[in-house]
Amino acid sequence: MPTPHIEAKKGEIAKFVLMPGDPLRAKVMSEKFLENPKLVNKVRNMFMYTGTYKGMEITIAASGMGNPSMGIYSYELYNEYGVENIIRVGTCGAYNKDYRPYSIFNTKDSFGESQFAKIVTGKDEAILPASKQLYDAINQTAEELGIPMLHGRAHASDVFYRSDDSLKLAQEKHLDVAEMETYALFANALRLQKQAGALFTVSDNIVTGEVTTSEERQTKFVKMFEVALETALK
């Protein structure tokens, strides 16, 4: 400590971490929700803030985009900083035509299309589960807060601009939403025997073409942070 990618000192990262992909969302959400947020990492502008939420120490740390970036940060947080729980809080595209923008989705498992899991766990599994304990706690929290929650399988895609028929793949592999980071996060959690979960706000519908506007995103994506923070208190 520090690591090649994180300059935080020992003790500056909480045991419970929320990970949005976007560094600026990490900043805005930390300033909104955390008391006394302190910037503990700015290497590569991958902002990480530690503060307290209702008395509990929490870090909100950006992951960057894609499995390789999430793979680096989640590994260092778990392995070097002693983090126990990570909830990814991100956006996703919906493969299910009935999922409306701004719906919230709790990831039961993740489908990956890379060698990431094989390389880190030795097992060539295309589908990796979220930690049951966190998955259940997120569902329970949402129910208590009266926030409707969708559930299912995320496609942790390695390619945003694809030329294959992703809807056909979604049908074959029972994929509900597309994002780009959960496969690496879940693989690292399994390898290191840590807890990992992933919450998404639907930003677009891949079937219907429905999209969100950038100003609405700023306010409406706040709900999933509330669910993640209240889950941390359990």
Ligand code: HPA
């Ligand atoms: N694909 C991958 N990641 C995403 C998408 C998508 O369609 N929408 C939001 N994140």
